[in-house]
Amino acid sequence: xxQICSAAADKQKLLIQGHSSKRGWMTPARGDYxxxxxxxxxxxxxxxEELVLTARAGTPIVEIEQTLAAQRQMLASEPPCLAGNPxxxxxxxxxxxxxxxxxGRPWLGAVRDGVLGVELINGKGEYLRFGGxxxxxxxxxxxxxxxxxxxxxxxxxxxxxxRVQPWAETQCTLSAAMTAQxxxxxxxxxxxxxxxxxxxxxxxxxxxxxxxxxxxGVAAGIAALAAMGLAKxxxxxxxxxxxKNHEHRFFYRNENPHGDAGEGENRSGDADATRGSTLxxxxxxxxxxxxxxxxxxxxxxxxLWGGGLRWLYxxxxxxxxxxxxxxxxxxxxxxxxxxxxxxxxxxxxxxxLAFDPDGVFAHPLDLGSTxxxxxxxxx
Numbered sequence: 001x002x003q004i005c006s007a008a009a010d011k012q013k014l015l016i017q018g019h020s021s022k023r024g025w026m027t028p029a030r031g032d033y034x035x036x037x038x039x040x041x042x043x044x045x046x047x048x049e050e051l052v053l054t055a056r057a058g059t060p061i062v063e064i065e066q067t068l069a070a071q072r073q074m075l076a077s078e079p080p081c082l083a084g085n086p087x088x089x090x091x092x093x094x095x096x097x098x099x100x101x102x103x104g105r106p107w108l109g110a111v112r113d114g115v116l117g118v119e120l121i122n123g124k125g126e127y128l129r130f131g132g133x134x135x136x137x138x139x140x141x142x143x144x145x146x147x148x149x150x151x152x153x154x155x156x157x158x159x160x161x162x163r164v165q166p167w168a169e170t171q172c173t174l175s176a177a178m179t180a181q182x183x184x185x186x187x188x189x190x191x192x193x194x195x196x197x198x199x200x201x202x203x204x205x206x207x208x209x210x211x212x213x214x215x216x217g218v219a220a221g222i223a224a225l226a227a228m229g230l231a232k233x234x235x236x237x238x239x240x241x242x243x244k245n246h247e248h249r250f251f252y253r254n255e256n257p258h259g260d261a262g263e264g265e266n267r268s269g270d271a272d273a274t275r276g277s278t279l280x281x282x283x284x285x286x287x288x289x290x291x292x293x294x295x296x297x298x299x300x301x302x303x304l305w306g307g308g309l310r311w312l313y314x315x316x317x318x319x320x321x322x323x324x325x326x327x328x329x330x331x332x333x334x335x336x337x338x339x340x341x342x343x344x345x346x347x348x349x350x351x352x353l354a355f356d357p358d359g360v361f362a363h364p365l366d367l368g369s370t371x372x373x374x375x376x377x378x379x
Contacts, residue, residue, distance in 0.1 A: 002125075015033070018057070020088075021082040022082055022094060026334070028364065051164050051165060053068065053161070054161040055159070055160060057091060057092055060090070065081075076104070077114050078105075079101065093160065096157065098151060102244040103240055105305055110379035111379060114164075116162060120147070122356060130143040131143070131161065152361055153363040154352070170214065170218040172218060172232055173232070174222065175208045176228075176229045176230040184290070184306075184307035187207075187306035195224060195225070196221050197209055199304075201303065208233070211225075250302045278315060280333055282323075282324050286305065287307060
């Protein structure tokens with residue numbers, strides 16, 4: 001608190017920092033001093049029977065996942081651990097602040113859905129507490145969930161309470177070869193059925209579906225999907241972990257455009273076209289048409305969330321932005337400032353004035369200049 005009050009008095013900016021595992025995702029924030037939260041860690045309370053975990057914001061996500069795994073539980077949103085070094089792969093505070101969810105988001109929920117309560121310090125150095133440690137705590141305005149995706153612009157989170165959930169009794173992966181168009185159409189059809197699907201991925205002409213639940217439910221799901229041409233596969237045993245933590249080879253195309261394609265992958269694409277291409281995160285309605293401007297859709301596109309999240313490589317920013325606008329979506333070029341539409345910017349400006357009137361906290365959201373993408377989700 002003293003550091004925050006001193007910065008406010010001296011008109012200086014503080015950069016909230018944990019493991020910095022997401023630093024390369026957008027234009028870095030600049031501060032006069034760093035407010036390092038890595039020492040502010042530790043699980044304060046964990047009640048497996050109540051499905052609630054409370055920890056300090058600097059607690060590594062890896063430590064939390066290991067603690068939950070010992071009780072066969074998990075964070076439903078599957079927040080990513082983005083660094084190769086487990087000791088620097090991300091903190092609980094960073095997971096909530098970024099609001100990034102894993103491959104099961106449409107079925108298991110987003111990060112904000114799991115936030116039950118937060119304790120934070122605002123720009124005036126005041127210690128505030130919102131929410132609680134029970135899932136039925138809905139009193140007052142839900143400030144706790146506002147922190148999800150705020151990237152630290154509303155204050156320094158100190159303690160966070162999260163809802164957790166049990167592991168599924170059974171989990172398996174099914175796959176079938178099909179086009180991207182066929183995959184989105186099938187996922188739309190499956191969305192109208194009561195199947196235990198908890199993840200989907202389309203890449204290199206193959207659709208993968210993750211089933212999870214009790215033994216009988218998963219068995220029934222396997223039988224229903226077998227009639228549609230999908231069969232159990234163990235070809236990529238760590239697929240969902242790779243997608244969750246962005247360790248899948250797709251995310252490293254720019255680093256190694258001539259790298260090995262891997263077993264079963266199409267080697268006919270022009271790897272040179274990847275040089276200089278930007279990696280885009282595009283949120284669209286799940287059944288939206290596929291982009292027609294990709295030179296090699298099989299290699300330049302990876303789809304998650306039943307088609308709702310489309311990662312793609314392309315060098316023409318205007319083409320990607322036009323596509324996202326046409327389908328009613330939202331796009332973000334990794335490494336650039338996170339786009340903020342005018343309506344959201346006005347709301348965020350008002351919240352910023354309430355939580356940090358003197359602008360003490362430096363954050364990566366470029367609220368000084370308004371971007372104009374189509375509106376869409378970010379989690």
